[in-house]
Amino acid sequence: MKKICCSVICLMLVLLLTGCWDRNEINDYAFWIGSALDLSDSGKLEKSAQIAIPAEMNISKGGGGKGQRANIVVTATGSSILDLEQKIQDKLPRKVFLGHRRAIFIGEKMARKGLTDVMDQFTRNTDTRMRTDIFVVDNGKGKDVININSPFNPFSAIAAVDQDRFSRLGDTALRDVLLDVGRDGIRPTMPMIKISPKNKQEKHESFDVKSVAIFNKNLQMVGKVSERASLELFWIKGTLKNRFVTEETGQGSISMYESNLKRYVHTEFKNNKLKAHLKLVGTARLLENNTDIDLSVSAERIRLERKINEIKERQVEATIKKIQHKYGQDVFGFGEEFHREHPYYWKKIRNKWDQIFPTLEVSVDVKLKIQSTGDIGKPVPGIGERK
Incomplete structure (x- = not known):
């Protein structure tokens, strides 16, 4: 009897089950793998989308080696981001899905005009991933990047994200930019990507990530820093974790791998004057010694450490002053440190920070410790004699 009752109950439960009618x-x-935002020649907003072609992905899984593309680029022109997305949808036989978008590329012309309207849409659209990486295209258009047929990945948008992470600039996501926009004591930055010209030996186009775009509080790009200054910017900001660097010591060059990079900031308000004390710390591993210094001798190593730290202090000070006087934007976050340490005084100056920052006095102290000098302390015989 119990078996019959169980069977009847199970049958009734089966009848209550429904199919996936809305799957x-x-x-x-x-x-949708990558987006590009540009200004058209007529000044209108132009949006391009890199869309995956699943049928071609197996053929092109080695990148663009055989010339096939695993994606198409669709472009539309209009007055708003949402309008453009609908126009792109109208050109496709499938429903667009933004959940896999990895990168957004903004043309420099549009970045200099301002991105307030663009960011507004990103904050309201629930389909937008906050971890999407964002770039400014150095002296170019965003769609130029997603049109590249990368030899390393079927999607140039993903190749750019990977390259950004290995370029020592870290990765800047849409979330990071929006957080900086919402704070008074720091101004946003974005990594810049530049398409490299091909030479006779190169079949495919490639790109570099070695500059940083600087924005004001209205999200207008006001300038950029490149090469070493861009790395120092992120170290001062506290987002750089490691890097390879070569220093000229006056006796030759020293190449090192620097890691565990951190920054500490202390601020003070005294005699109606604002000051910031910046301390940069880290450890270094010696990779190449093109001097006649014997680093197996402790006194020589300590002397070299002191010399390198003095060089770095001058370089960091020069980078800070350049950004203060040329662009006047606190991309380092010194204002946020004032906010934390002097919250009541900050209320009085928060709206004047862009005028105060260029006059801020910043002291720099670098403490980089050389922990490893390799298997030998002395340089290879003959190197000192070649100087």
Whole structure:
């Protein structure tokens, strides 16, 4: 009797089950991998989308080696981001899906005009991933990047994200930019990507990530710093974790791998004057010694450490002063430190910070410790004699 009752109950439960009447098959989606935002020649907003072609992905999984593309680029022109997304949708036989978007590329012309309207849409659209990486295209258009057929990845948008992480500049996501926009004591920055010209030996285009775009509080790009200054900017900001660097000591060059990079900031308000004390610390591993210094001798190593730290202090001070006097934007976050340490005084100066920052006095102290000098302390015989 119990078996019959259980069977009847199970049958009734089966009748209550329903099918997936509103399911969306994966074949119904067009996967949006990368976005590009530019100004058209007529001054209108132009949006381009890098859309995956699943049928070509297996053929092109080695990148663009055989010339096939695993994606298409669709472009539309209009007056708003949402309007452009709909126009792009109208050109596709599948429903666009933004969940896999990895990167957004903004043309420099548009970045200099301002990105307030663009960011407004990103904050309201629930389909937008906050971990999406964002770039400014150095002296170019965003769609130029997603049009590249990368030899390393079927999608140039993903290749750019990977390259950004290995370029020592870290990775800047949409979330990071929006957080900086919402604070008074720091101004946003974005890594800049530049398409490298091909030479006769190169079949495919590639790109470099070695500059940083500087924005004001209205999200208008006001300038950029490149090469070493861009790395120092992120160290001062506290986001740089490691880097390879070569220093000229006056006796030759020293190449090192610097890691565990951190920054500490202390601020003070005294005699109606604002000051910031910046301390940069880290450890270094010697990779190449092109001097006649014997680093197996402790006194020589300590002397070299002191010399390198003095050089770095001058370089960091020069980078801070350049950004203070040329761009006047606190991309380092000194204002946020004043906010934390002097909250009541900050209320009085927060709206004047752009005028105060260029006059801020910043002291710099670098404490980089050489922990490893390799298997030998002395340089290879003959190097000192070649100087």
